[in-house]
Amino acid sequence: MINTYFQSPLGLVRITGDDNGVSAISCIDVTTDGQPAEILPGPVEQAVLQLQEYFAGDRKMFDFLINPAGTPFQQNVWRALLDVPFGTTLSYLALTRRMGDEKSIRAVAAANGKNPLWIVVPCHRIIGSDGSLTGYAGGLWRKQWLLEHEGSFRQMRLF
Template sequence: MTTFVFESPLGFVRVSGDDNGVSVISCTDIPTQGTASKIDSIDLVAEPVQEAVRQLQDYFAGSRQSFDFPLNPSGTAFQQTVWKALLDVPFGTTLSYLALTRRIGDEKAIRAVAAANGRNPLWIVVPCHRIIGSDGSLTGYAGGLWRKQWLLEHEGAFARSSQLSLF
């Protein structure tokens, strides 16, 4: 597995993966955190990692709304189900945890869905930041609520309140 780190408006983005796909995308304020295997030249990392870096840079520049590089996250079958459902939440929109749980088909699993959402290893690409509280609050975000707010504003989700789906 190879890792590449680049600077973004939200901090340092760490992208890790191999030829099978990208398995981790995270953000930190500290450029060296968790980057023992960081490679300084983009040409030396696996092709899916290179493509992820290019597409994420385009996203931050405002010229990309979706991603199409191979993903290879590790997780339980239930987590994979939740992460797949997150991929169906369009750019510029939000969805409540309850609505996400209903999409998965088990309203009683709301806590498990929230926990899986919080363990999403593919920051931004699997858009867990688009999931909000039923009251419209920006509840929980592993990267910090300020990053979640920035991402939603960047995507225009707050400006498109008519697309806010709470139920």
């Protein structure tokens, strides 16, 4: 696995992957001693380019190869997240209903929180049933920024 880094409006982005796909994308708050790899596997190089286009406002969908590790249930939730379009939001309850079992809302929320592919698998688009922001591993301020960047929320409050 190779790690590479680039600076984004939300902090330092770390992308991990190999020729089989990108396995993790995260934003880290601290600087790292790691240097970007000189030769990147194709999917990792595409991820860097496409995320930079996303932050510049020039991309709404991602099409590089992904390969996240997770349980079959988590993989199922992450596939469902891919169906939430750019510029829209969905509640946890609505997501579980789409998946066919609204009783699994806690398990779906937990799987959402374990999503290793920040932005690309759009867990930031999942909000509370009352329209409120709910937990986000990268911090609620990043979730708000992403939703505003995508035009989902223009008058959102964190509290």
